[in-house]
Amino acid sequence: xxxxxxxxxxxxxxxxxxxxxxxxxxxxxxxxxxxxxxxxxxxxxxxxxxxxxxxxxxxxxxxxxxxxxxxxxxxxxxxxxxxxxxxxxxxxxxxxxxxxxxxxxxxxxxxxxxxxxxxxxxxxxxxxxxxxxxxxxxxxxxxxxxxxxxxxxxxxxxxxxxxxxxxxxxxxxxxxxxxxxxxxxxxxxxxxxxxxxxxxxxxxxxxxxxxxxxxxxxxxxxxx
Numbered sequence: 001x002x003x004x005x006x007x008x009x010x011x012x013x014x015x016x017x018x019x020x021x022x023x024x025x026x027x028x029x030x031x032x033x034x035x036x037x038x039x040x041x042x043x044x045x046x047x048x049x050x051x052x053x054x055x056x057x058x059x060x061x062x063x064x065x066x067x068x069x070x071x072x073x074x075x076x077x078x079x080x081x082x083x084x085x086x087x088x089x090x091x092x093x094x095x096x097x098x099x100x101x102x103x104x105x106x107x108x109x110x111x112x113x114x115x116x117x118x119x120x121x122x123x124x125x126x127x128x129x130x131x132x133x134x135x136x137x138x139x140x141x142x143x144x145x146x147x148x149x150x151x152x153x154x155x156x157x158x159x160x161x162x163x164x165x166x167x168x169x170x171x172x173x174x175x176x177x178x179x180x181x182x183x184x185x186x187x188x189x190x191x192x193x194x195x196x197x198x199x200x201x202x203x204x205x206x207x208x209x210x211x212x213x214x215x216x217x218x219x220x221x222x223x224x
Contacts, residue, residue, distance in 0.1 A: 051090060052079050054125075058128050071185060097110045133163055133171060137165040152217065154218050
């Protein structure tokens with residue numbers, strides 16, 4: 001040990017600290033860096049905003065920060081406090097997807113991001129334009145993306161235009177929805193959809209999120 005690390009001075013003396021830093025500098029830096037990452041991760045986890053419900057917009061229209069904030073402000077009071085922290089909090093995500101874009105990589109990346117959201121998780125409520133929604137019309141049981149309105153709408157939507165496919169209505173037009181008009185949010189040409197939820201036994205953990213999204217959607221459609 002003495003040959004490899006030299007003569008070890010008495011602990012915690014000035015000479016010992018110099019000796020320690022000479023032989024264990026990189027070990028110490030490595031340990032401190034790992035501790036820093038652990039603390040940072042834990043802090044972010046504790047302080048990160050937690051949302052009860054997420055709503056995704058997808059379409060050609062670009063939603064700036066002001067629009068996102070307005071939507072979150074008007075919809076948050078309508079959502080359910082799922083985590084029981086006494087605060088109703090809604091996250092509004094905007095995926096601008098321009099199908100006429102000549103940038104193939106951009107379009108593929110946007111489509112992939114949207115497609116990934118359909119595969120599971122706690123997001124069920126979508127606002128989309130007709131052009132993009134047309135892509136997701138299903139043609140068989142294995143490719144169902146959205147649930148028919150009859151499965152989740154309990155509000156009175158008589159007089160509302162619907163998005164139809166294969167003899168059923170899947171989306172409801174929210175162009176004239178009062179809650180958005182009062183907030184100054186332009187929803188012309190947009191439709192509200194609910195992601196299909198099969199209610200399988202192994203997916204029970206998602207049931208709360210689905211039911212909360214259904215309740216939120218019907219409140220949105222019922223605001224007078």
